Amino acid sequence: xPIYDQGYRPYEARRPLRxxxxxxxxxxxxxxxxxxRAYLGLLIxxxxxLVARAIHLFxxxxxxxxxxxxxxxxxxxxxxxxxxxxxxxxxxxxxxxGLIANDLRTGxxxxxxxxxxxxxxxxxxxxxxxxxxxxxxxxxxALLLYSIALSLASEEFLKLKLAWIAPAIVVQSIVVSLVLSxxxxxxxxxxxxxxVAGLAFVGLLVGLExxxxxxxxxxxxxxxxxxxxxxxxxxxxxxxxxxxxxxxRFPWPYAALVLIAVAIACLATLRARVRAVEIVR
Amino acid sequence: MRDTSRPLPFARAAxxxxxxxxxxxVWSRRTFWMAALLGLPVVFGVLYRMVLASRxxxxxxxxxxxxxxxxxxxxxxxxxxxxxxxxxxxxxxEVEAKTLTYLLTRxxxxxxxxxxxxxxxxxxxxxVTLPAVVxxxxxxxxxxxxxxxxxxxxxxxxxxxxxxxxxLVYGALFTLLGVALRRPILPGLLFLFVWELLANLPGYLPRxxxxxxxxxxxxxxxxxxxxxxxxxxxxxxxLCLEMLAGMTVVFLGAAIWIFSTREYVFDQ
Amino acid sequence: MSEAAIExxxxxxxxxxxxxxxxxxxxxxxxxxGLLGPNGAGKSTLLKLAAGQLAxxxxxxxxxxxxxxxxxxxxxxxxxxxxxxxxxDGLTGRQFLLALLRLTGYDEAERRxxxxxxxxxxxxxxxxxxKVGGYSKGMRQRLKLAxxxxxxxxxxLLDEPLSGMDPVSRRRVMxxxxxxGREGKTVVVSSHILHEIESMTRRVLLIHNGxxxxxxxxxxxxxxxDEHPHTVSLRARDPRALARSVVSSxxxxxxxxxxxxxxxxxxxxRPDEFYSALPEAAIEAGVLEMYxxxxxxxxxxxxxxxR
Numbered sequence: 046x047p048i049y050d051q052g053y054r055p056y057e058a059r060r061p062l063r064x065x066x067x068x069x070x071x072x073x074x075x076x077x078x079x080x081x082r083a084y085l086g087l088l089i090x091x092x093x094x095l096v097a098r099a100i101h102l103f104x105x106x107x108x109x110x111x112x113x114x115x116x117x118x119x120x121x122x123x124x125x126x127x128x129x130x131x132x133x134x135x136x137x138x139x140x141x142x143g144l145i146a147n148d149l150r151t152g153x154x155x156x157x158x159x160x161x162x163x164x165x166x167x168x169x170x171x172x173x174x175x176x177x178x179x180x181x182x183x184x185x186x187a188l189l190l191y192s193i194a195l196s197l198a199s200e201e202f203l204k205l206k207l208a209w210i211a212p213a214i215v216v217q218s219i220v221v222s223l224v225l226s227x228x229x230x231x232x233x234x235x236x237x238x239x240x241v242a243g244l245a246f247v248g249l250l251v252g253l254e255x256x257x258x259x260x261x262x263x264x265x266x267x268x269x270x271x272x273x274x275x276x277x278x279x280x281x282x283x284x285x286x287x288x289x290x291x292x293x294r295f296p297w298p299y300a301a302l303v304l305i306a307v308a309i310a311c312l313a314t315l316r317a318r319v320r321a322v323e324i325v326r
Numbered sequence: 327m328r329d330t331s332r333p334l335p336f337a338r339a340a341x342x343x344x345x346x347x348x349x350x351x352v353w354s355r356r357t358f359w360m361a362a363l364l365g366l367p368v369v370f371g372v373l374y375r376m377v378l379a380s381r382x383x384x385x386x387x388x389x390x391x392x393x394x395x396x397x398x399x400x401x402x403x404x405x406x407x408x409x410x411x412x413x414x415x416x417x418x419x420e421v422e423a424k425t426l427t428y429l430l431t432r433x434x435x436x437x438x439x440x441x442x443x444x445x446x447x448x449x450x451x452x453x454v455t456l457p458a459v460v461x462x463x464x465x466x467x468x469x470x471x472x473x474x475x476x477x478x479x480x481x482x483x484x485x486x487x488x489x490x491x492x493x494l495v496y497g498a499l500f501t502l503l504g505v506a507l508r509r510p511i512l513p514g515l516l517f518l519f520v521w522e523l524l525a526n527l528p529g530y531l532p533r534x535x536x537x538x539x540x541x542x543x544x545x546x547x548x549x550x551x552x553x554x555x556x557x558x559x560x561x562x563x564x565l566c567l568e569m570l571a572g573m574t575v576v577f578l579g580a581a582i583w584i585f586s587t588r589e590y591v592f593d594q
Numbered sequence: 595m596s597e598a599a600i601e602x603x604x605x606x607x608x609x610x611x612x613x614x615x616x617x618x619x620x621x622x623x624x625x626x627x628g629l630l631g632p633n634g635a636g637k638s639t640l641l642k643l644a645a646g647q648l649a650x651x652x653x654x655x656x657x658x659x660x661x662x663x664x665x666x667x668x669x670x671x672x673x674x675x676x677x678x679x680x681x682x683d684g685l686t687g688r689q690f691l692l693a694l695l696r697l698t699g700y701d702e703a704e705r706r707x708x709x710x711x712x713x714x715x716x717x718x719x720x721x722x723x724x725k726v727g728g729y730s731k732g733m734r735q736r737l738k739l740a741x742x743x744x745x746x747x748x749x750x751l752l753d754e755p756l757s758g759m760d761p762v763s764r765r766r767v768m769x770x771x772x773x774x775g776r777e778g779k780t781v782v783v784s785s786h787i788l789h790e791i792e793s794m795t796r797r798v799l800l801i802h803n804g805x806x807x808x809x810x811x812x813x814x815x816x817x818x819x820d821e822h823p824h825t826v827s828l829r830a831r832d833p834r835a836l837a838r839s840v841v842s843s844x845x846x847x848x849x850x851x852x853x854x855x856x857x858x859x860x861x862x863x864r865p866d867e868f869y870s871a872l873p874e875a876a877i878e879a880g881v882l883e884m885y886x887x888x889x890x891x892x893x894x895x896x897x898x899x900x901r
C-alpha cells in the first residue's frame with residue numbers, strides 16, 4: 046500500500062507564504078550580474094544612443110536647419126526603441142543564457158524548489174532579472190529621452206495630442222522586454238550549458254532573420270517578416286509610433302499573434318523543463 | 327603488445343578520442359536543434375515548390391533561390407555559427423564537466439586529444455549540414471525541370487566543398503579561440519558579425535577575413551546590398567584554397583600548442 | 595628501503611600570490627601512503643603535481659623516474675582516481691571503462707576482459723549496462739576507482755576515494771587498497787578523514803600550509819614528539835591511591851581527577867617509563883580501565899597543525 050494511502054497527511058504550513066517570494070531570486074541574480082564589470086560596461090554602452098539622441102534634440106531646438114535635415118518628432122522615440130532592441134538582445138544573451146541552465150547543471154534548482162517556493166515563483170524570479178535588465182535599456186532611457194524632450198522642447202511635445210507617446214514607450218518596452226526574456230529563459234531551460242544556451246539563442250535569432258530574408262526573396266511579400274522575431278517587435282513599435290517601415294507593411298495584429306504564440310510556447314517549455322529532478326533512463 | 331615507454335601512436339589515440347567525442351556529439355540535444363536550424367532551408371524549398379505549383383509567378387528562379395540559400399543562409403550565417411557552437415566548446419565542455427582529467431591521465435598526447443575532438447566536430451557538422459544542402463538543392467531545382475538539375479550538379483558539388491571548407495576553417499579558428507580564451511563566445515560573435523564585414527570593403531582588407539575567400543569560391547553571386555554591392559571582390563581560386571588551407575593549419579596548430587602547454591585545474 | 599616511486603625535490607607551486615606548495619622535498623615508496631591535511635593544506639596540489647596535471651613552479655617532481663608533467667607515457671603505469679564527481683553521463687559504466695581502456699592502448703579483447711575485471715573488483719557488474727547518469731553517488735565513486743585500476747598501474751593516486759560510499763563498499767575498498775600495497779604497488783590516498791587513513795596504513799604524509807609537517811609511520815611520529823606530553827587516562831577503584839603512587843614519579847608532569855571521581859588523567863613526558871612503572875601502582879590501586887586519547891593519528895595531526 047503506498048505511503049499516501051496509509052493515513053499520510055500532507056504538511057499543512059501554519060505560516061502563510063510571503064507574497065513577493067520571487068523577489069530574493071531576482072535581487073540576488075541582479076546583484077551577481079551587476080557585480081561583473083563587463084556587464085556594467087555593456088549597460089553603459091547601451092545608454093550611449095540616449096546621449097546621442099539628447100544631443101540631437103538639443104541641436105534641433107537650437108538650430109532650425111537641424112530640424113529640417115534630421116527631424117526629431119514623435120516617431121523618433123519609436124526609432125530609438127527599435128535601436129535599443131539590439132542592445133536588449135545582447136544583454137539578454139549574456140545575462141539570460143545561464144539563468145536556468147546553470148541551475149540545472151549544478152542542481153541548484155533543487156535547492157530553490159526545496160524552499161517554500163513554487164516553480165512559478167522560480168520562473169518569475171528569473172524572468173524578473175531579464176525584465177529588469179531589458180527595461181533598463183529600453184523603458185528607462187526612452188522615458189528619460191521623453192522627459193528631456195518635454196523639458197527642452199515643451200512647445201513641441203507638451204501637447205495633448207502627443208500624450209500617447211509615454212504610454213506607447215511603456216507598452217513597446219514591455220513587449221520587447223517580455224518577449225526577449227521569455228525566449229531567452231525558455232532556451233536556457235533547454236540546456237545545462239550556459240554557452241550552448243547563449244549560442245542557441247543567437248542561432249535562433251540569426252537563423253530566423255536569414256530565413257525571413259530568403260522567404261522575402263521567394264514571396265516578395267512583407268508577411269515573410271513575421272518569421273523574424275525582431276521584425277515582429279519592430280512591427281508592433283511601428284504600429285504604436287506610426288513609423289512602420291516599408292518592409293513591415295502588414296497588419297500589426299499578425300505580429301502580435303506571432304509574439305503571443307511565441308510567449309505561450311516559451312511558457313509551455315518552462316513548465317515542462319523547470320523541475321527539481323530529472324529522470325535518467 | 328603495448329609499448330609502455332611511449333604515448334599511444336597519434337592516429338590511434340586520436341581515433342579513440344574521436345569515437346568517444348562523436349558519441350557525445352551525435353546523440354545530443356544540441357545537435358538535434360542545430361540539425362533543425364540547418365535543415366530549415368528544406369522547408370523553404372517546399373514552400374517554393376508550393377508557390378510554383380500554385381502557378382504564381384516566382385520572384386526568384388530556382389537556381390537563384392538555391393544560390394541565395396547557399397550564400398546568405400549557410401555560408402555567411404549558419405556555417406560560421408555552427409562552427410562557433412561546436413568548435414569553441416570542444417575543450418571547454420570537458421573542462422566544465424570536469425571530465426578532461428580522464429583524457430589527460432591516459433598515455434595519449436594532448437595534440438591527439440584535440441585532433442580527435444576536432445575530427446568528431448567536423449564529421450558531426452558535415453553530416454548535419456551537407457545532406458540538408460543536397461536535399462534543398464533537389465527540392466528547389468527540380469521545380470525548374472530535370473535539365474536544370476543536371477546542369478547545376480557541378481555547382482552543388484562545388485558548394486558542398488566550399489561549405490565543408492568553411493566548417494573546417496571556422497572550426498579551426500573557433501577551436502583556437504575556445505582553447506585560448508575563457509569566454510570565447512563574445513569574441514567569436516564579434517569576429518563573425520563585425521570583423522568579417524571587412525570583406526565588403528575595397529583593397530586588401532577583405533584578405534584579412536575568412537568569408538572573402540569562401541565567397542570567392544562559390545559561383546553564386548546573389549544581389550548584394552549596401553557597400554557589398556559597391557566593393558564586393560572575387561579573389562583568385564588558387565589564392566583562396568591556399569589561404570584557407572594555411573589558416574586551418576595555423577589555427578589548429580596554435581590550438582594544439584596552447585592546449586599542450588596549458589594546465590587545467592578544477593575547482594572543488 | 596624500496597626505490598621511491600614518486601619524488602619531490604624542492605618542489606613549489608604557486609598560483610599568483612598564493613603559495614600552494616612550498617619547497618617540498620619528499621619521496622613516496624611502494625606501499626600505501628596516506629596524504630593528510632586540512633582543507634587548503636596543499637594535498638590536492640601535491641597530488642596533481644604527482645599526477646602530472648600541474649607543472650611545478652620550481653623544483654622537480656618525478657614519478658617512476660620520469661618528470662610527471664609533460665610525460666603522457668607515464669599513464670601506462672599510473673592511475674588517478676580524481677576527486678570531482680564527473681562522468682560522461684550518456685555512457686554506461688562498461689562503455690566508460692572500455693573507452694578509457696582503448697585510450698590506454700589495449701586491443702578489444704583485452705579491453706573487455708579488463709573492464710569486466712575492474713567492474714567485478716568494485717562490485718559494479720550488475721549495473722555495468724546502465725547509464726552512469728542513473729548511478730548513485732557510491733556507484734559513481736566506485737566507477738571512478740575502477741577506471742584508475744583497470745589497467746593495473748604500478749602507481750595509484752586516489753583523491754578522497756571513499757567519499758559517498760556505503761560502509762560495506764568502504765570496507766571493500768580499504769581492503770583492496772591494503773592488498774595493492776602488499777603487492778608492492780605505490781598507493782597514495784589523500785583524505786581528511788583520519789580514521790579511514792588509519793585503517794589503511796600507518797605510513798602518512800602530513801601536510802599543512804603547503805609544507806610537509808611530518809612523514810613516516812604514524813606511531814613513530816607520535817613517539818618522536820617528546821615535547822608533547824602523552825595523556826593517559828586510568829579508571830581505578832581507589833583513584834587517590836593511584837594518584838599518590840604515580841605523582842612521585844619524575845616523569846609525571848601533571849595529574850587531574852575526572853569529574854566522576856573514578857578517573858585519573860596523567861600527563862607524562864616519558865610514556866615508556868611510565869607504562870613500565872604502572873603495573874605495581876595498578877595492582878595497588880585496582881586499575882580497572884586505561885586508555886590514551888592521543889595515541890591516534892588525529893591527536894598527532896592536531897598537535898602538529900596547532901604548532
